[in-house]
Amino acid sequence: RRRQPRPPQSPLEKVAAQEGLSLPQLSGKWFLVGMASRCSYLAEHSHQLEATTVMVTVLDGQSLAISTFRKLDRMCWEIRQVYLPAQAPGRFLLKGSRKGSKGDVVVGEVDPSSFAILYYQKDRSVSVKLYGRTSQVSDAVVDKFEQRIRAVGLSEDVTYYFPTYGFCDSADEFHVLD
DSSP: OOOOOOOOOOGGGGSOOOTTOOGGGGOEEEEEEEEEOOOHHHHHTGGGOOOEEEEEEESSSSOEEEEEEEEETTEEEEEEEEEEEOSSTTEEEEEOSSTTOEEEEEEEEEETTTEEEEEEEETTEEEEEEEESSSOOOHHHHHHHHHHHHHTTOOGGGEEEOOSSOOOOOOOGGGEEO
16 A cells, blocks of 8 residues: 655745734835745736835734725725734735735734744745835835745745835725725
């Protein structure tokens, strides 16, 4: 009898979630400061990055409602997502619009007053995002972010920093994507 091979370990299984994470600490407004990803779209369009803000609301004590505000063709759009609780604290599932499409989210490190580092995985591809309570974070936080991205096999050449001006705070009802 042959044993079934173990499925390959997901890159995010090795990433520790923030210990003692209190979801209400994530509530409120965050600015997307930086992102590391091997996404080809991001690489090809990095010169068009738009200032992006995120509003986080705790839904039921376990899930997070995420509203992302960014410009697309000079119009402000709101993209709504829900992060559902996964097996462990600080880990979430992100259900996609396509059947069977889902992503994993890990809250890697948070200082509720200044920054949050989140890991995202879809299929086998990992990206890391740095959010700040303001559009700019300290050099120490940037260094921490860059250490975290190297730890998951990403590098500076796939790291992008977002503009610190031109933010949207809202979108009209015709520019909302669920």
